[in-house]
Amino acid sequence: GQQLNQSPQSMFIQEGEDVSMNCTSSSIFNTWLWYKQDPGEGPVLLIALYKAGELTSNGRLTAQFGITRKDSFLNISASIPSDVGIYFCAGLNSNAGGTSYGKLTFGQGTILTVHP
Amino acid sequence: ETGVTQTPRHLVMGMTNKKSLKCEQHLGHNAMYWYKQSAKKPLELMFVYSLEERVENNSVPSRFSPECPNSSHLFLHLHTLQPEDSALYLCASSQGYKTSGGALLFFGEGSRLTVL
Numbered sequence: 001g002q003q004l005n006q007s008p009q010s011m012f013i014q015e016g017e018d019v020s021m022n023c024t025s026s027s028i029f030n031t032w033l034w035y036k037q038d039p040g041e042g043p044v045l046l047i048a049l050y051k052a053g054e055l056t057s058n059g060r061l062t063a064q065f066g067i068t069r070k071d072s073f074l075n076i077s078a079s080i081p082s083d084v085g086i087y088f089c090a091g092l093n094s095n096a097g098g099t100s101y102g103k104l105t106f107g108q109g110t111i112l113t114v115h116p
Numbered sequence: 117e118t119g120v121t122q123t124p125r126h127l128v129m130g131m132t133n134k135k136s137l138k139c140e141q142h143l144g145h146n147a148m149y150w151y152k153q154s155a156k157k158p159l160e161l162m163f164v165y166s167l168e169e170r171v172e173n174n175s176v177p178s179r180f181s182p183e184c185p186n187s188s189h190l191f192l193h194l195h196t197l198q199p200e201d202s203a204l205y206l207c208a209s210s211q212g213y214k215t216s217g218g219a220l221l222f223f224g225e226g227s228r229l230t231v232l
Contacts, residue, residue, distance in 0.1 A: 004158070031219045042120070042206050042223030043159075050216060088159070092219040104219055106159040 006089050006107030014115050019076040021087060021110045029091030029105075032065050032072040037086040037109075046087075047074070079114050086111050119143050122207050122224035130232050131197060137227045139190040139207030147213040148190040149221065150182060153204040165190060166213040197231045204228050 006023045013019060023032075031050055035043035047058050049065035049072065056063055062075045072089055089107040120141045129135050141148065150162040164172035165184040179201075181193040190207055208221040 009156075031216050033219055035221075040225070042122075042208075042225050043221075044223070045220060048216075048220060090219065092216070104161070104221070108156065108158045 004089055004091060004105055004107035006110055008110060009108070010111040010113070012113045012115065013079055015079060015081060017079055019079055019083070019112065020073065021089075022071060022073045023089030023091075023107050024071045025091055025105075026070070027091075027093070028069040029093055030069065031092040032063070033090045033092070034061075034063050034072070034074050035088040035090060037088065039085065043086075043088055076112075079112075081114050081116055084112060084114050119222045120207060120209055120224035122205075122227050124227060125225065126228045126230075128230045128232065129194065129197065131199075133197075134193070134195045136194065137192040137205055137207075137229075139192075139224055141188055141190075141207075141209040141222070143209055143211075143222060145209035145211045145222070146187055147210045147218060148184060148187075149208040149210070150190065150192050151206040151208060151223075153206055153226070159206070163192075164213060171213065194229075197229075199231050202229055202231045 004023050004025050033048045034046045036046050037043040047056050047063040052065055052069050053067050054065040060077045064073045086109040088109050090104055092104045123138045147166045149164050152160045161174050162176045163182040168184050179196050183191040204226045206226045207224040210218045210221050212218045
């Protein structure tokens with residue numbers, strides 16, 4: 001089945017630093033998404049990307065849909081303590097046909113810790 | 117009302133007990149999902165209901181039995197569970213399934229299950 005490799009698995013940073021994480025796949029996706037899960041909560045959608053090469057921002061967060069459609073990146077600028085949590089990438093192939101059609105695949109998550 | 121509500125938030129049960137998890141969505145969505153989240157593993161899709169019909173059963177053991185009486189409610193009935201079933205069970209909803217809209221999942225806060 002499809003797999004997403006998300007890296008790094010964990011990050012320990014100082015408040016104010018910028019953060020970068022990425023997700024790669026052996027398969028093509030036509031939608032990439034980034035979710036964040038706060039401790040004790042369910043994941044919340046941060047950014048959705050629908051087009052190869054697309055660069056989208058949400059406040060201090062910026063995500064990019066890779067040109068090859070096999071990867072995506074998430075950057076967080078000027079991190080703050082409330083950025084702590086687990087960040088998940090997810091990919092969807094919504095083109096009809098093929099065994100992967102319609103299946104949303106999640107990465108294993110990047111655990112972010114921000115030291116004040 | 118929050119978008120997706122799950123009860124109970126925490127559940128401890130013995131291997132011979134029968135219990136149920138409940139999920140309710142107030143977003144008017146037409147698809148609902150059960151996911152299992154274990155430590156350091158990607159989110160595992162268990163079941164999908166689209167328009168109240170079960171459309172995905174991801175090789176889940178029969179000791180997990182879903183029920184979707186209407187488009188707003190989803191249950192997961194639990195019976196004769198094993199300790200390795202201990203995990204966070206997340207309910208989600210979306211507008212559409214196997215479309216880009218189906219990737220925009222709204223998650224509940226999860227039910228933390230411990231099987232003794």
